[in-house]
Amino acid sequence: MKILIVEDEPSLREIMVRTLTREQYVVEQAADYAAALDKIAAYDYDCILLDIMLPGGSGLRLLEELKRRRSPAAVIIISARDSLDDKIEGLELGADDYLSKPFHLAELSARIRSVLRRHQRGGYESLDAGNVRLWPDSRRVEVAGREVELLRKEYDILHYFMSRPNHTVDKTALAEGVWGDHIDQADNFDFVYAQMKNLRRKLHDAGADIEIRAVYGFGYKLVQP
Structure with missing residues (x-):
């Protein structure tokens, strides 16, 4: 399983990379819109963890770009904003889940497993x-x-x-x-x-x-x- 983390906070990004690597995912990272766009254009991902609070509103722009390209990746939004409007906007733009900061890494791992089950296997366990x-x-x-x-x-x-x-x-x-x-x-x-x-x-x-x-x-x- 290949995961892309799009997060501009270096410390959080590195923590997520270490955690998910230990869980035997192939993990890559991008700190901004341009780097993420380059990776998405070059590689296929099973899941993308996307901070929609990237500078200049570029997190939502990236989500719109994923939708335009009909990306097969599952997308989990991670954000410090926890308003109902933000969640609705992100989900309507094609995200599969929304996780508010701060969050426990165990919950992040569980959310990833859940969206991958739904997204890639239609809910089946195998x-x-x-x-x-x-x-x-x-x-x-x-x-x-x-x-x-x-x-x-x-x-x-x-x-x-x-x-x-x-x-x-x-x-x-x-x-x-x-x-x-x-x-x-x-x-x-x-x-x-x-x-x-x-x-x-x-x-x-x-x-x-x-x-x-x-x-x-x-x-x-x-x-x-």
Whole structure:
């Protein structure tokens, strides 16, 4: 899961980054409208935490831009303003939730899990493809009802594909989605190939009837029976 934090208060931003990273999200950050716009244009996010009190009213402008682009990301507004009018305006502009400052980090984490369930899984508790079932809240994977042990990045790759059924995924987009936007500093994609090879082997050995198939010259695609 990839999260973008758009917050101009450095101390709060860093606290949220540390907390969500420990919870095994891929977390990126932006301190202003321009930086956030650049990231949104370049990458796909599962959830965006947006402070609408950015200077010059740019927080609401960013929310309007997300709506205009039909961004698939869930959006949680975080704001020091707690008026009913502000909440209504933010929700009508397309936000999925509204969290007033100050807030407990445990509540923030719970809100993120909640909007991701609603936004990406239509309220279902699991992701399913063929005889494979993935439980995002507990990071468990089952094949035909039997649990399969995956390493963290193997799980993240599988989750990435099961959240995007029938999509052909470029290897660069996959690397950025699972490892974050610092991936451009890597010399090659050998680490992606290694993790993918291990994941495909484990799924095959467990009797999975889905396959993450290589698409020559492009990337990968999850193929279901």
